[in-house]
Amino acid sequence: MRATEHNETVTIVGAGLVGSLLAVELARQGYSVEVLERRPDMRREVIDAGRSINLAISTRGLYALRQQGLEEEALRHAIPMRGRMIHPPKGSLVYQPYGKDDSQHINSLSRAWLNKFLMSAAEESGRVRFRYRQRVTHLDAKTGVLTVVDEATGEERREEGRVVFGTDGSGSAVRQALEQVQGFESTQEQLGHGYKELTIPAGPGGAFQMEKHALHIWPRGTYMLIALPNEDGSFTCTLFLPWKGPVSFESLDTPARLEAFFEEQFADAKALIPDLTEAFFARPTGSMVTVKCAPWHAGGKAVVLGDAAHAIVPFFGQGMNCGFEDVTVFNRLLAEHGSWESLFGALEKLRKTNSDAIADMAVENFIEMRDSTGxxxxxxxxxxxxxxxxxxxxxxxxxxxxxxxxxxxxxxxxxxxxxxxxxxxxxxxxxxxxxxxxxxxxxxxxxxxxxxxxxxx
Ligand code: FAD
Incomplete structure (x- = not known):
């Protein structure tokens, strides 16, 4: 479809990773884009960027960035991780390369940096307008009319019926509105584990205190700790634990229990996390969910992409990569289809079976990482x-x-x-x-x- 023929403005709900990349692409294709984001602008205010401090980007995600000329700059900020470094409870570390050689690696990247970079790239096109603190509460799937609350003033308003792209993450309001579409079905499976992020700071002079080019894993059966390197020499650790049970977020309820648990299971990591107790009890515990739904669109009025359509658990490091691949496929279809409705239908047809497959592989990889890697x-x-x-x-x-x-x-x-x-x-x-x-x-x-x-x- 040619935007110049339509002179069309479209709306994106959610300026996360996928929404911001989609804005870059739609602008490149000549559309004017308005992005409604419920959070403040993270380039101007220090806010929690969301679901993890850093993430692994691999071939699919990098390819999507390359299509927009953004890969090179992203790689300048990324740290190649060439294999897994396994930390057993006792004994020496074991290194497993990820690929046939070092050219096959995944990359650790700051989520906040990438999100800001994509928002700026979208704005530079001159066709994208981000509106922050704008929370979408409802969408009329027939007309595309949005109900939006301005978080700064509390005022509620209606926005005219443009084509709406829902990239508003796993709890998507746009996906909820698709319930108005006949035959819509969705499932949400909460994982019985939560996660908590902790930090291993950089050593003297910004030195990495563990192997820099690896994803570190402490597999312990029903739970595990992982760590990914950051540009500043630190590592972000993520502890995955059951919510309830003998070893769980519920059972680690005092500093003494937490310290004893880390001493027994993750002694080498504990020695490198100076604020373990303080951070553990101060930081929020995140939950993880697998979302599957169909259809992904309401005629030609609205469509969901990224986590809004297919949230997956993070154990294959593919959630964002898969969402970015949605955008790659969308780009291709844009040239081939004459209407939004046929484009959205084709997108769902091509992507749903694949996002379902990675959702299942991600759950299977959880078992492999926490259990079998040791x-x-x-x-x-x-x-x-x-x-x-x-x-x-x-x-x-x-x-x-x-x-x-x-x-x-x-x-x-x-x-x-x-x-x-x-x-x-x-x-x-x-x-x-x-x-x-x-x-x-x-x-x-x-x-x-x-x-x-x-x-x-
Ligand atoms: P989100 O990043 O969730 O963005 C949604 C945006 O919409 C947010 O900005 C939000 O504020 C906004 N929003 C939400 N509701 C509304 C509303 N009603 N109105 C307006 N705005 C709204 N993926 C990888 O590829 N590699 C990894 O290594 C990796 N690690 C992960 C680690 C953890 C612990 C977790 C939880 C996830 C990880 N993921 C990883 C998955 C990845 O985070 C997601 O797949 C990715 O963030 C999806 O991007 P998105 O833009 O679809 O959604």
Whole structure:
């Protein structure tokens, strides 16, 4: 669709990561854009940027930024993480590379920096107007009329019926309005775990106090701690714990219990978090939810993208990457469709199956990260996987590499990953060292199972 033909202004609800990137793209296509955001402008006021201090951006997210000429600058602020550094309860650290070599890595990036960067890039187009402290409370899905509350004055008003893009996150008001659409269904599954962020400060002279180029994990069965590096030498740690139970946010209710728990389970991290008790009891505990819904749109009046359409748990580091990929696909469809309604329908058709797949993989990865990363059999299988990735480049692929280092649709990555995982498991049977894997048998299994499946798709 050509904006110049329509001279159209559209509304985006939510200036988070996905909404801000979408604004950049719509402006580039010639639309005038008004963005309604309930929070103040984070470039002018210090506010909590939201759901995590830093996040991992990988191939899909970087590709979306590249389409807007924004990748290079983002990478200047990112720290490559080339593998997982596992911290067992006792004994030495174990390092597992993420990819076949160091060129395959994920990147740690500040959420606040990225959000501000995208808002500024959108504004620079001269076509985007951000309006802050504007909370959308209702949308009439038939007319597109929005009810908006100005958080500064408390005044409520109605905004005329433009096309509305709901990028207002997992608790989306726009998604709630889609309930007016016949046949609309949505599910929300809360994870039984919450999360708390803690900080390992930089050492003297801004030095990193642990390996800089790794995502650190302390897997402990039903719970875990992770840490991602920040540009200033610090690490942001995230503790994932059940809400209730013998070891839970509920049970860690006194400084003495918390200290004893960290001393026993995460002694090396504890030594690096000077304000552990203070931060733990002062900072909020976040919740995590998987949201699936359909349809994603009300005719040609409104559509949801990003977490508003498909919130997922953070254990594959793909929520934002998936939301950015929505924008990539949207861009392509914009050139192909003549009406919003057909474009929104096509977007849902292409994206829903894939966002459902990454939602399921993210839940499965939670179990892998907290449980299996500390298990010798898992470590052996990961090492065998790496041998196969190098021995059969382009023919053997793993789920992790397809999700993080390619733009293969998530659904396909899920299915191919299951076949590849089965092959690795079979080949690891009875092995003690990955180097001893039977490459001839591996080649046969890959030819028999993986290659025909890939050809079919
Ligand atoms: P959001 O970032 O939630 O933005 C929504 C915006 O809408 C916000 O600015 C909000 O203020 C605004 N808003 C909400 N309601 C209204 C309203 N009614 N009116 C007006 N404005 C409104 N993803 C990754 O890819 N990699 C990671 O490593 C990663 N780590 C994560 C770690 C944690 C602990 C969590 C919780 C998530 C993580 N994610 C990660 C997921 C990622 O945070 C989300 O997928 C991403 O933020 C989605 O972007 P969004 O713009 O769709 O939604």
């Amino acid at each position: 298990n010798p059999r898992f470590l052996l299988e990961k090492a065998v996987e790496k041998v196969l990735l190098n021995a059969f480049p382009g023919t053997f692929v793993s789920r992790y590499s397809m999700v993080s280092f390619s733009r293969v649709p998530y659904r396909l990555a899920y299915e191919v990953g299951a076949i590849a995982g089965g092959i690795v498991s079979e080949l690891s049977e009875g092995l003690t060292r990955a180097e001893d894997v039977d490459l001839e048998r591996a080649g046969r299994l890959i030819q028999e199972r993986l290659v025909p499946f890939m050809k079919e798709h």
